[in-house]
Amino acid sequence: MMTEKLARSAIQPKNPLLNVSRSANLPHVPGIRVGDYLFLSGMGPIDPRTGGRNHGPIAEQIRTTLNNIKHLLESAGSSLERIVRVHVVLADISHVEEMDRVYREFFPVDPPARTAWSMPLRFGNGCEIECVALVD
Amino acid sequence: MSLQRQVMASPLPGLDARRGFGGQMSMVVRGGEFLFVGGLTAVDPDSGERIRGTTMSETRRILANIKLLLEAAGSSLNRVVKVNVLLQNMLEAPEMNEAFAGFFPEPPPARTVCGACLPHGARVMIECTALA
Numbered sequence: 001m002m003t004e005k006l007a008r009s010a011i012q013p014k015n016p017l018l019n020v021s022r023s024a025n026l027p028h029v030p031g032i033r034v035g036d037y038l039f040l041s042g043m044g045p046i047d048p049r050t051g052g053r054n055h056g057p058i059a060e061q062i063r064t065t066l067n068n069i070k071h072l073l074e075s076a077g078s079s080l081e082r083i084v085r086v087h088v089v090l091a092d093i094s095h096v097e098e099m100d101r102v103y104r105e106f107f108p109v110d111p112p113a114r115t116a117w118s119m120p121l122r123f124g125n126g127c128e129i130e131c132v133a134l135v136d
Numbered sequence: 137m138s139l140q141r142q143v144m145a146s147p148l149p150g151l152d153a154r155r156g157f158g159g160q161m162s163m164v165v166r167g168g169e170f171l172f173v174g175g176l177t178a179v180d181p182d183s184g185e186r187i188r189g190t191t192m193s194e195t196r197r198i199l200a201n202i203k204l205l206l207e208a209a210g211s212s213l214n215r216v217v218k219v220n221v222l223l224q225n226m227l228e229a230p231e232m233n234e235a236f237a238g239f240f241p242e243p244p245p246a247r248t249v250c251g252a253c254l255p256h257g258a259r260v261m262i263e264c265t266a267l268a
Contacts, residue, residue, distance in 0.1 A: 036139045036168065082141060084167035085174070085265075093253040104160045110143045114161035115175025115263045117222050118253035134139045134167050 006035035011076040017051035018068050020044070030072055036135040038078055042089070042128040043068050044121075053123060058095040061126045062102040069129060070106070078133045083112040085132040091125065093118035099127065139168035147208035150184035151201055164209050171211050171266045175222070176201055177258035186256060191228035194260040195221075195235035203239070206266055215267040216245040222261040226251035232260065 010029040013019055021028045021041065031040040045061035046068055047054045054064050070080050090099060096116060104111075112131065121128050144164040146152040153163045153174065161174045178187040178194040181201050187194070203213050221236075223229060229249055237244075245264070254261050 084141060084165045084170075085172035086161075093255055096255045100160050107160060111161050113163065113165045113172040113174035113263070115220070115222075115261065116255065117175070117261060118255075119251075132167070132172065134141050136138055 007033075009033050011038060011072070013068075013072045014075040015048055015071060018046055018048055018071060020046060020051075023051060031076065033076060033135065038073065038076055038133045038135060040069065040072060040131050040133070042087075042130040043072070044123065044125040044128050053125065055124055055126065058090075058092075058098050058126045059102050062099050062129075063105075065127055065129050066103070066106045069131060073133055077135050079136065080106055081110075082136060083107075083131045083133040086112045086114045087130045088114065088116040089121060089128045090116070090118045091121045091127065095126065140166060142166040144171070144205075144209040147204050148181045150179055150181040151205055152184070164205050166209070166268050169268055170217075171206065171209055171215075171268050173202055173205060173264045173266065175220075175261045175263040177254065177256065177261050186258075188257055188259070190231065191223065191225065191259050192231040192235045194258065195232045195262070198260060198262045199236065199239045202262065202264060209268070211266045211268055213239055214241050216240070216264050217266060219245050219247040219262060219264045221247065221249045222252040222254060223249065224252070224254050224259045228259070 011031040011033050043065050045054045045064040143162045153161050165172045176198045178197040
């Protein structure tokens with residue numbers, strides 16, 4: 001029986017331009033580590049070179065967002081291979097096939113459990129993705 | 137020692153996400169002490185064929201499939217801690233509730249319900265987190 005309290009701490013991307021919660025002064029952090037679990041905030045298509053939003057074609061937005069998640073996970077001692085659950089939110093449900101096409105490149109074997117749906121997103125983002133991962 | 141991550145085998149071919157659901161997701165992934173079940177829409181568990189019906193019938197089908205998945209992974213509906221339900225039409229939430237109530241013990245799990253646009257004409261999508 002586990003009785004000791006799990007440690008809780010905030011995680012940060014090594015690239016500060018991807019720390020949107022800090023740069024936009026939002027009341028959340030990029031992610032929280034609890035024990036050996038990582039809970040990430042929703043990530044959008046932020047250009048890692050400028051910190052600005054990349055609102056190109058949906059395939060590009062998905063690729064940028066997943067690369068940002070990869071960076072954040074690797075900054076916190078995890079990786080895409082250690083993700084257990086993903087939420088993919090699209091602004092437009094008709095983009096689901098295009099999203100799948102790009103998504104598959106990032107998870108070629110033993111992909112995580114996933115839920116994908118569509119609802120209105122802020123800032124004109126075409127997608128927002130969040131996940132739960134395990135530390136290595 | 138790092139936490140175990142394991143993709144759980146599907147009990148029936150229709151619930152094998154490598155065949156149905158487009159192949160880019162796993163249905164059930166174990167992470168440490170938890171099982172993460174991906175968002176399911178209504179499918180025939182033997183053939184994987186999409187079943188489109190009412191909010192009530194799709195809810196029943198999905199929860200029956202989640203039950204099969206959890207039991208194959210050594211868990212059960214009694215071990216579910218959190219459920220997220222996405223509905224194409226929020227006005228049909230009462231029907232979803234009616235179907236939902238029969239599946240869980242007292243007390244039932246924590247749950248969030250929200251309206252969403254769902255892929256492939258589904259009326260209901262359900263995901264959950266359970267104890268392994």
